[in-house]
Amino acid sequence: MMSFKSAVILLAGSLLLSNAAAFTPVSQRASSSWGVATRSTQGPLYAVDETDFEGIDLERLLGKNQLKRMAKRNAAKKASPAGSAIKLIIAGAPASGKGTQCEMIKENFGVVHLSTGDMLRAAVAAGTDVGKKAKEFMDSGKLVPDEVIIGVVKDRLNEDDCQKNGWLLDGFPRTPGQADALAEAGISADCFLFLNVPDDILVERVVGRRTDPETGKIYHMTFSPPEDEEVLARLEQRSDDTEEKVKVRLEQFHANVEAVKGFYTDISVEIDGSKSPNEVASAVSAGISSKVGN
Secondary structure (H helix, E strand, O other): OHHHHHHHHHHHHHHHHHHHHHHOOOOOOOOOOOOEEEEEEOOOOOEOOOOOOOOOHHHHHOOHHHHHHHHHHHHHOOOOOOOOOOOEEEEEEEOOOOOHHOOOOOOOOEEEEEEEEHHHHHHHHHHHHHHHHHHHHHHOOOOOOHHHHHHHHHHOOOOOOHHHHEEEOOOOOOOHHHHHHHHHHOOOOEEEEEEOHHHHHHHHHHHOOEEOOOOEEEEOOOEEOOOOOHHHHHOOOOOOOOOHHHHHHHHHHHHHHHHHHHHHHEEEEEEOOOOOOHHHHHHHHHHHHHHOOO
């Protein structure tokens, strides 16, 4: 796994040319055996090594918020024993194929697949302290606040199966506030997967979906229509699977996802989700392995 300082160095190196003024000359200093260097068009050699940040304005270079996020994740990773089970987050818009990929990730890596809805229902059923708090909001028809959701998530991730097998958070965090709260709670991931699918494809996928009310099976009128005419005749469309409503959902998704991705820059893997499920699964597996070394 990449260290906090190494991550800073890689980010610094990528921005070095446009931020050379933030660095101090090192012509009088011995050359580092591992570092990032460039030469100013009007001055001496500038270098950054992994152990000496003197004279480097990292806040100016990377941004105060980014440094805070990296520090929080670094602290959380130090609290985890070396070689511990892998920890994953997957994000994607409605109809991005996230559900299909979660099943494949679960099968290929043996992690526990977790969604906030399932975790909330389980906590309520178990009667845990945070479950009782969540139930109060749910029974009154109110949204469960982030601090309660984070408590539910933290409790679930501390259970034996997640500690032993690792976990996959499905579609959480959804907002920058939730991402920040996760970091504050000491919860870090090894890899953040983002399924990127153009909006026009997402709309087509959603609008064409139909459900068989008798079996619960989902079909698509373009990609996977039923062969049985009787089944075709009874298919139903969800009330929110219209073009107008899905565009509203996509607007809400886009309003938050870029900010959430900013919390996981150094562990992020973006996947082309417009390809076939098997192609996407191959890219997902390669992406996870590149971050966790499996």
